[in-house]
Amino acid sequence: MTKEFDYSPIDKILENHEKTAVIAILQDIQEIYHYLPKEIFPYLAKKLGTGEARIYSVATFYENFSLEPKGKYVIKCCDGTACHVRKSIPILEYLRGELGLSEKKTTTDDLMFTVETVSCLGACGLAPVLTVNDVVHPEMNPDKAAALLKELREKEAE
């Protein structure tokens, strides 16, 4: 086990959950680190009295869990049906192009931006939408996405 890793936040999370609630525990851990650090798997296995493989199998099954660090701003482009028919793909293509990202490479090297797709945020009335750290931005297009990106970058430059 890695010595430098501070397990105290994890212990706190474990206090609030039953041992079987693996998904809820992983969700809470991800809330702190924005991803699942590899150090947690052997630790959780020991604490929960189960195999490392079982926890890993849960972490890799669900779309929301990430084993890679994510950017400070996680941009999720909705590509649900309603957004898709109202042209969500050009927005996604713009963001990927501008940030040098692709379907495989989703996070910028400076860990500032992550661009992902999501399969329906249920805000279909405002399609196409995207979210930045869970805040919904309605009725987007590539130009509005450009303005949004500019705004976020300026905020960082300050």
Place this chain on the structure above:
Amino acid sequence: MLLKTKYDLDNAREQYGKLVDKQARKVLVCAGTGCVAGGSLNIYQKLIETISAKGLECVVALADEPHDDDIHEGAIGVKRSGCHGFCEMGPLVRIEPEGWLYTKVKLDDVDEIVDKTICNGECVERLCYKKNGEIYRQQSEIPFYKMQQRIVLEHCGHIDATSIKEYLAIGGYRAFEKALLNMSPEDILNEMTESNLRGRGGGGFPLGRKWTSVAKQKSPTKYIVCNGDEGDPGAFMDRSIMEGDPHRLLEGMMIAGIATGAKEGYIYVRAEYPLAVSRLKGAIAQAEQFGLLGDNILGTDYSFRIHINRGAGAFVCGEGSALTASIEGKRGMPRVKPPRTVEHGLFNEPTVLNNVETLANVPVIINNGAKWFRSIGPENSPGTKAFALTGNISNTGLIEVPMGTSLRKVIFDIGGGMRGDGKFKAVQIGGPSGGCLVTPNLDIQLDFDSLKKVGAMIGSGGLVVMDDKSCMVEVARFFMNFTQNESCGKCVPCREGTKRMLEILERIVNGNGQEGDIELLLELADTISSTALCGLGKTAAFPVVSTIKNFREEYEAHIRDKKCPSGNCKKLVTYQIDPEICKGCSKCSRVCPVGAISGEIKKPFKIDTSKCIKCGACISNCHFKAVKEV
């Protein structure tokens, strides 16, 4: 406030009812996901500040222990309500008692609303809905609302979604009280069976039969599970109920508990609905505080608790056995049935698994009786159904109509027809498991059995409307891509079959389709549908089969002529400049990122198709609309 007896509950209802009645005017700001994204919560805050600054009494929350001297005449109630449904026109603000609806409200409109409406009772007509020159002040007169019948959504937009007190004020938990104190479990089961309420999650299984099966099981431990994993892209009715009327869902689950002998309930909510999770958590905490959840409810020996589980982004968890596995903290993979969930469900115990809208129907059936419920809609599919209208339609939003309403009425009368100048082409019903309906189907009745006859299904109720600019092959590819992504990988037909189908569809939209591809798709579809393990796999091919059935010529055009008739598939489109229209301004050549456009000033420009990457920059920048996709 802890309610220990029936008397306490009656008293609470009466007191809170009085408090609400004494409010001279109520301002209901829509706090559904759509309007919140449009800034409605800032409007809510500013309303409170502006009203208070005028020296008026502004009631945001009802008093905890209401006394008669708490009740002030003329106070203004400002509330965060559930989704009003008319998302296209959001943010929405409703004014009571007048029943006016203000649309597309901005922060700057708040002063005028307070000055005119709150202080002087005048309508701000500028903010009212307008169509064909007519101004609609009353919400109920707007065509979008006039033709609906709201039963499940009756409280959404009319009460504060975050307050159990408001729910009690309008007679909330009356059905639960009746079920607990005046009915035996058999009475409840009979009433539900009699009502013929069918599951709103897609399958349409009669709820009475499901509950009765669980009630018959001998195990001392049973569970009520509510499926709030509304994963169909383009469907958001369950989210609106969880956000807008959470107590009604809890009440439905509590009645299910009494009927079947379960003492614990779980609500599984998808991860993409954070607002629904927080509203439900709040509602559960309030119900516990009031003694409506917990031990010895209302002085009886009945106990019931409800837990919330957040999904983690897996569509397949909408399937019953995958959902229960996920609650147990495992990978959400479906298992072979039987045994059915009613026998071996959550933690291997007998389990009632119902969807949100289904459970939200329960309290109103207990209150009004099965006979009343059956008077709505057709014999075999009684009641109403909520639909989410999305896509290329004018009035995007959430509606509720009696089962059996015609598709034409829903799309053209309530939905206001097509958005922009597009023509109706098709509507996808039932999400990635459903099929498309086309013009000849417009007079079909929307109910379980009528839709089954034409090879579609009601699904959870998402209606995605597509106009003539939508390519149906691309739509089929889109759905197959979705299902393929979400396939859990357990059974071969779904894991491999959907992948092969997706590859074929991709090559068709990219202009590499081959003769025989249509037949191959149909063959694969048939195999997957008959051999896949769960509902996701069995229905995965439906959108492909249904688009081939209705739009075979579009598939053929892609494969044989390498053309996309609706001009949607980028790889099959070439850009040309119409020399008759082009003025030779050179704008297009300046915006072209790859230098594919050249020409002399004041003479028609030309596009070098070998360089063109079809980005569309020239089209959107040409003032004369000279660039065309052919």
